Amino acid sequence: xxxxxxxxxxxxxxxxxxxSLKCEQHLGxxxxxxxxxxxxxxxxxxxxxxxxxxxxxxxxxxRFSPECPNSSHLFLHLHTLQPEDSALYLCASSQxxxxxxxxxxxxxxxxxxx
Amino acid sequence: AQSVTQLDSQVPVFEEAxxxxxxxxxxxVSVYLFWYVQYPNQGLQLxxxxxxxxxxxxxxxxxEAEFNKSxxxxxxxxxxxxxxxxxxxxxxxxxxxxxxxxxxxxTRLSVIA
Numbered sequence: 001x002x003x004x005x006x007x008x009x010x011x012x013x014x015x016x017x018x019x020s021l022k023c024e025q026h027l028g029x030x031x032x033x034x035x036x037x038x039x040x041x042x043x044x045x046x047x048x049x050x051x052x053x054x055x056x057x058x059x060x061x062x063r064f065s066p067e068c069p070n071s072s073h074l075f076l077h078l079h080t081l082q083p084e085d086s087a088l089y090l091c092a093s094s095q096x097x098x099x100x101x102x103x104x105x106x107x108x109x110x111x112x113x114x
Numbered sequence: 115a116q117s118v119t120q121l122d123s124q125v126p127v128f129e130e131a132x133x134x135x136x137x138x139x140x141x142x143v144s145v146y147l148f149w150y151v152q153y154p155n156q157g158l159q160l161x162x163x164x165x166x167x168x169x170x171x172x173x174x175x176x177x178e179a180e181f182n183k184s185x186x187x188x189x190x191x192x193x194x195x196x197x198x199x200x201x202x203x204x205x206x207x208x209x210x211x212x213x214x215x216x217x218x219x220x221t222r223l224s225v226i227a
Contacts, residue, residue: 042219105157
């Protein structure tokens with residue numbers, strides 16, 4: 001139990017499907033993050049939520065839609081994805097943007113778009 | 115703005131040999147530094163962190179790192195690696211301001227039997 005739980009662990013979806021990734025943290029943190037990790041590319045920060053407000057959106061296509069209903073839950077809604085969106089999607093949480101304890105990561109959702 | 119450079123994308127090393135994974139950062143403010151490890155199909159796990167004080171930081175699994183302010187480096191070392199250390203290692207830098215951590219591109223450590 002890492003304290004940050006992501007479901008599902010694996011997801012295969014067609015380009016016309018709609019699906020959602022879920023992240024739940026049990027650590028009492030007040031910030032949550034979505035990262036994309038593609039093969040042979042660096043970690044890409046997608047979204048940052050602090051106190052349930054989106055504070056950062058790094059030019060992510062609108063086919064990715066985040067939702068943070070409360071400080072413990074974070075979702076990533078997916079629709080009409082492209083094959084290049086296949087990647088490992090990581091959720092993380094922290095207290096106060098990571099100072100001084102850093103982030104706690106979930107195990108990720110391996111997404112394959114066919 | 116902060117940045118992190120991990121100069122080596124891949125480091126192969128024989129079992130029981132020492133290893134050093136290099137990390138350099140740039141920042142205009144005081145920083146705190148992290149090393150994370152990622153095993154296949156897993157998330158990132160914290161290895162160690164530097165906040166202040168002693169420049170030599172010890173972490174889990176026998177790893178340690180040394181903060182060198184003059185060289186803006188935070189290299190990760192282990193005196194004797196095991197097969198189980200095969201993983202991707204990420205260096206990250208942050209500050210006490212309101213900005214997210216900045217991660218390096220990662221170094222893939224491959225331990226050879």
